[in-house]
Amino acid sequence: MDLTINGTKHQIDIEPETPLLWVLRDELGMTGTKYGCGVAQCGACTVLVDGVATRSCVTTVDSVVGAQITTIEAIEEDPIGQKVVQAWVAHQVPQCGYCQSGQVMAATALLKETPQPGDEDIASAMVNLCRCGTYNAIIAAVRDAAQA
Amino acid sequence: MNDMFIKSREIGKPFKLSRRGFIGASLGALALGVVVPAGRARAQAAQAVVPGTRVSAFIEIRPDSTVLFRSAFIEGGQGIFTAMAQIVGEELDVDPANFTVEGAPPGPDYLLIGGARFTGGSMSVRMSYDAMRKLGASARMMLMQAAATQLDVPVAELSTEPGRVLHAKSGRSIPYGELVDAAAGLPVPEEVALRDSADFRWIGKPVGRLDAHDKSTGKAQYSIDLKVDGMLYAAVQHSPHLGGEPDSLQNEAEVAGMPGVHSVHRLPGAVAVVANSWWRARMAVEALQVTWTEPAPDVSRAMPADFSTEAHLAALKAAPGDGIAFEEEGDVSAALAGAAKVVEASYDAPYLAHGQLEPPSALVRWNEDGTLELWAPNQAPEMFQAHAAKVADIEPGQVIVHSPLLGGFFGRHFLYETANPFPQAILLSKAVGRPIKLIWSREEEFLRDALRPMSAVRFRAGLDADGLPVALHAVSAGEGPAGRWFGRDPDKVDSTAVEGIAGKVYAIKNRRVGHIHVDDPAIIGFWRSVGHSMNDFFYETFFDEMADVGGHDPYELRHRLLADSPRHRNLLEAVAELAGGWKRGPFEAEDGSRRARGVAMASPFGSEVATIAEVSIQQGQIVVHDIWVAIDPGSIVNPAIIEAQVNSAVALGLSSALLEEVVYVDGVPQARNYDGYPILTPDQMPRVHVRIVESGAPMGGIGEPGVPGVPPAVANAVSTLTGRRVRSLPLSKFSLEEGGAT
Ligand code: FES
Ligand code: FES
Numbered sequence: 014m015d016l017t018i019n020g021t022k023h024q025i026d027i028e029p030e031t032p033l034l035w036v037l038r039d040e041l042g043m044t045g046t047k048y049g050c051g052v053a054q055c056g057a058c059t060v061l062v063d064g065v066a067t068r069s070c071v072t073t074v075d076s077v078v079g080a081q082i083t084t085i086e087a088i089e090e091d092p093i094g095q096k097v098v099q100a101w102v103a104h105q106v107p108q109c110g111y112c113q114s115g116q117v118m119a120a121t122a123l124l125k126e127t128p129q130p131g132d133e134d135i136a137s138a139m140v141n142l143c144r145c146g147t148y149n150a151i152i153a154a155v156r157d158a159a160q161a
Numbered sequence: 162m163n164d165m166f167i168k169s170r171e172i173g174k175p176f177k178l179s180r181r182g183f184i185g186a187s188l189g190a191l192a193l194g195v196v197v198p199a200g201r202a203r204a205q206a207a208q209a210v211v212p213g214t215r216v217s218a219f220i221e222i223r224p225d226s227t228v229l230f231r232s233a234f235i236e237g238g239q240g241i242f243t244a245m246a247q248i249v250g251e252e253l254d255v256d257p258a259n260f261t262v263e264g265a266p267p268g269p270d271y272l273l274i275g276g277a278r279f280t281g282g283s284m285s286v287r288m289s290y291d292a293m294r295k296l297g298a299s300a301r302m303m304l305m306q307a308a309a310t311q312l313d314v315p316v317a318e319l320s321t322e323p324g325r326v327l328h329a330k331s332g333r334s335i336p337y338g339e340l341v342d343a344a345a346g347l348p349v350p351e352e353v354a355l356r357d358s359a360d361f362r363w364i365g366k367p368v369g370r371l372d373a374h375d376k377s378t379g380k381a382q383y384s385i386d387l388k389v390d391g392m393l394y395a396a397v398q399h400s401p402h403l404g405g406e407p408d409s410l411q412n413e414a415e416v417a418g419m420p421g422v423h424s425v426h427r428l429p430g431a432v433a434v435v436a437n438s439w440w441r442a443r444m445a446v447e448a449l450q451v452t453w454t455e456p457a458p459d460v461s462r463a464m465p466a467d468f469s470t471e472a473h474l475a476a477l478k479a480a481p482g483d484g485i486a487f488e489e490e491g492d493v494s495a496a497l498a499g500a501a502k503v504v505e506a507s508y509d510a511p512y513l514a515h516g517q518l519e520p521p522s523a524l525v526r527w528n529e530d531g532t533l534e535l536w537a538p539n540q541a542p543e544m545f546q547a548h549a550a551k552v553a554d555i556e557p558g559q560v561i562v563h564s565p566l567l568g569g570f571f572g573r574h575f576l577y578e579t580a581n582p583f584p585q586a587i588l589l590s591k592a593v594g595r596p597i598k599l600i601w602s603r604e605e606e607f608l609r610d611a612l613r614p615m616s617a618v619r620f621r622a623g624l625d626a627d628g629l630p631v632a633l634h635a636v637s638a639g640e641g642p643a644g645r646w647f648g649r650d651p652d653k654v655d656s657t658a659v660e661g662i663a664g665k666v667y668a669i670k671n672r673r674v675g676h677i678h679v680d681d682p683a684i685i686g687f688w689r690s691v692g693h694s695m696n697d698f699f700y701e702t703f704f705d706e707m708a709d710v711g712g713h714d715p716y717e718l719r720h721r722l723l724a725d726s727p728r729h730r731n732l733l734e735a736v737a738e739l740a741g742g743w744k745r746g747p748f749e750a751e752d753g754s755r756r757a758r759g760v761a762m763a764s765p766f767g768s769e770v771a772t773i774a775e776v777s778i779q780q781g782q783i784v785v786h787d788i789w790v791a792i793d794p795g796s797i798v799n800p801a802i803i804e805a806q807v808n809s810a811v812a813l814g815l816s817s818a819l820l821e822e823v824v825y826v827d828g829v830p831q832a833r834n835y836d837g838y839p840i841l842t843p844d845q846m847p848r849v850h851v852r853i854v855e856s857g858a859p860m861g862g863i864g865e866p867g868v869p870g871v872p873p874a875v876a877n878a879v880s881t882l883t884g885r886r887v888r889s890l891p892l893s894k895f896s897l898e899e900g901g902a903t
Contacts, residue, residue, distance in 0.1 A: 028420060031440055032440065035438060035439060035440035038386075038439075039394065039438040039439055039440065040438065042388065044379075044382065044385075044386035044388075045378070045379020045380065046379065047385075047518075047519070047568075048385065048520065048600075049518045049519075049520070049603070050603045050834050050835050051602060051603055051834075052603075052834050052835075052836060054834060054835040054836055055518060055835060057518055084379070085378060085379030086379055088378055088379070089378060098374070098377045098378055101373070101377035102369075102373045102374050102377055105369060105370055105373055105801060105805065106373070106377065107238075107370070107372070107373055107376035107377055107381075108238035108239070108240075108805060108806075108809055109237050109238030109517070109518070109519070109566070109567060109568050109569040109570075110238065110372065110375075110376030110377075110381050110566070110568070111383060111517075111518040111519045111568030111569055112518050113376050113377055114378075114379040117377055117378070117379075136843070136844055139843055140842065140843060140844075141843075142518065142835065142840060142842065143518070143812075143843075144516055144517055144518045144569045144571075144813070144840060145238050145518075145569060145809045145812070146808055146809040146810075146811065146812020146813060146816075146841065146846065147805075147808070147809070148812065148841075148843040148846035149808060149846060149848065149849060150805070150808070151843070152843075
């Protein structure tokens with residue numbers, strides 16, 4: 014299978030139903046994308062598939078052959094991703110940080126689709142769980158990144 | 162939890178770290194007995210080391226004058242690495258931004274919590290503040306002494322600016338990085354002067370977190386992310402009932418032939434598959450058809466096959482008597498008998514899961530020199546080291562423990578006999594002769610987490626003719642986690658079972674807080690704010706019941722009963738002011754919604770907290786709009802981190818109040834992932850307003866104190882809206898129809 018991840022092609026030989034998350038983490042050593050629940054509940058595993066926020070724990074690898082996959086490892090190569098990261102640092106969003114790769118990916122997808130999101134847009138896009146309760150800082154950072 | 166360590170020291174018994182022998186282990190029989198805490202054993206063996214004094218154990222100054230600091234405390238989001246850099250950097254004279262901080266290995270230098278070491282009880286900063294300042298100041302002095310020799314000037318003529326020693330007279334300066342070798346050979350000074358707090362540049366300031374960028378870009382590495390050469394992956398399936406053992410594996414050969422599978426294993430209470438990726442290991446282990454034995458009669462802590470939370474709650478509620486007194490003042494019986502009115506109510510709170518977002522894992526490697534290396538999320542490296550040595554059957558000194566960043570902890574990563582994956586990883590690695598990374602799936606985590614205990618409390622209060630409380634009688638039933646893990650004296654009450662019912666600050670003359678120990682069949686553990694997480698809910702909501710029956714406003718009654726306690730009265734006034742003044746409601750908000758406010762106070766972990774919540778009910782859902790928190794930790798290190806920790810504590814406290822409950826039926830937890838155990842979602846998060854009050858009292862904790870006030874403040878507001886008292890959590894069980902009887 015050919016996967017395009019962060020602009021680079023990777024040849025992967027694996028069972029086609031393997032979740033993309035575990036291909037990234039175990040086959041390619043890209044551990045920035047996190048495992049939290051494995052059942053599309055938490056969003057820690059969020060990556061971009063053709064720019065759309067996607068939960069990689071329930072995305073089989075064969076379904077993304079031919080797509081452009083972006084992970085947190087390349088986030089600062091993307092101009093919008095870079096703005097998001099800057100806002101995240103400015104607002105000191107992360108606590109334990111474990112959910113934050115997914116949060117940053119979700120925010121980047123939102124701002125790619127909707128550069129000037131309203132409160133509703135933010136609420137419907139930023140649905141990933143954070144056990145550390147960084148939700149208010151996340152919203153503030155998304156608003157700021159949109160202004161930047 | 163404040164008292165847990167102190168208590169176990171007072172009793173003078175060894176910490177009981179494990180009570181259950183591994184039975185039927187096919188990877189070598191292991192008997193896990195009583196273990197002396199590594200901390201104490203080492204402290205005795207190494208009398209020469211005074212914890213927190215040997216500069217070289219903590220501080221490594223690199224050639225570029227940046228600092229590598231080994232922290233006695235583990236970073237799990239509470240900001241402790243940054244706080245350490247601020248405290249040490251202030252005295253060492255190095256900008257905290259030039260620090261790299263990592264978790265220290267086990268060792269006598271790091272036993273800063275009364276001769277032991279763990280990250281918990283909101284103790285890290287307050288227990289080490291003085292020692293860490295002195296450490297930084299000592300290192301600075303050593304650098305100045307080295308510079309004095311090099312420049313051939315008296316040390317008194319030298320000063321420092323961040324990262325360098327200055328000789329103002331001659332205008333010469335030397336970067337710290339160039340003085341390291343000379344300074345390292347010098348003795349640590351006996352006495353050093355500390356910086357005047359008026360001159361602090363970093364302590365007390367909102368210094369940015371050292372890890373914010375790495376955590377925003379996926380570069381931060383947690384245990385689950387680590388990899389070593391030659392490593393294989395492992396996944397497990399546990400016995401549904403703790404204590405059951407794998408009997409027959411019907412399809413073992415078939416599973417062994419699945420893609421990538423290296424081997425199939427039986428472990429104590431579990432089966433495991435080792436494979437060349439975790440996903441393959443997991444698919445295979447979950448495909449295994451296992452017959453589990455019922456626990457043998459002598460297996461302690463076995464989960465009864467008929468255990469249910471419903472029945473356990475009924476047993477707690479029915480526990481007879483007044484229990485052993487923990488707190489007793491005046492004559493509560495006489496005061497109750499003479500009271501104008503008596504108020505009675507029973508309360509309860511459920512088991513809770515930690516739900517930290519990083520599933521537990523362990524990476525284990527046996528080295529050629531016979532040492533064992535362990536990377537695992539942990540809050541207590543020495544305890545993990547001692548236990549790992551037992552499991553591996555080697556000396557503690559042969560176990561090298563690494564303590565990576567924690568993807569949340571909230572009390573999850575103490576040593577809990579059956580809730581830690583690392584013993585399994587050690588056995589598997591030994592069996593296959595390769596390094597092993599074992600990850601528990603979220604489902605296995607929900608099956609084996611150590612739970613916040615369930616508890617039930619009966620209150621009786623006596624009011625005088627003016628409706629003021631003159632007697633309070635509380636009986637709590639359950640078990641505290643400190644007693645479970647650090648030894649319980651049957652004649653004494655475990656403070657972690659009653660903290661938050663006892664230790665309240667209101668002037669009620671006659672009081673008795675009793676506790677009935679009821680053995681908890683579940684594996685229980687520490688959960689952020691421990692006993693306070695439910696006990697302040699019980700007490701502070703019952704307080705409103707007393708106020709209502711006595712005809713007093715709940716804020717005014719609190720204020721009145723704090724007349725002789727200026728610190729608490731100020732704090733209560735501070736939170737009201739922050740909220741724009743106290744109003745109970747119900748009132749109509751600007752958006753037309755009908756709202757009410759609840760107030761609560763708590764005294765957890767050496768800090769004082771006052772909380773107000775504003776709540777409405779919309780479309781049958783509780784909506785919490787705002788939470789105001791005034792917190793007095795005495796004095797502070799980083800206001801930005803405190804504000805973040807209060808936000809985090811509010812989220813967890815609210816999550817527990819609204820949603821969380823571990824339910825067991827037939828000995829198994831009903832929820833095995835977040836779909837069955839909902840936690841607070843972004844749309845449920847209120848605005849959080851924080852005021853930090855520095856009263857100058859001894860420094861208190863920060864990580865946990867924000868939690869306990871939230872459930873009662875919210876529940877009190879809900880009661881005002883509905884006209885019915887909330888006496889059981891979570892609120893998702895509470896019928897929200899307004900009005901009606903209590
Ligand atoms: S790990 Fe994919 S949504 Fe939780
Ligand atoms: S920062 Fe810890 S889970 Fe979000």
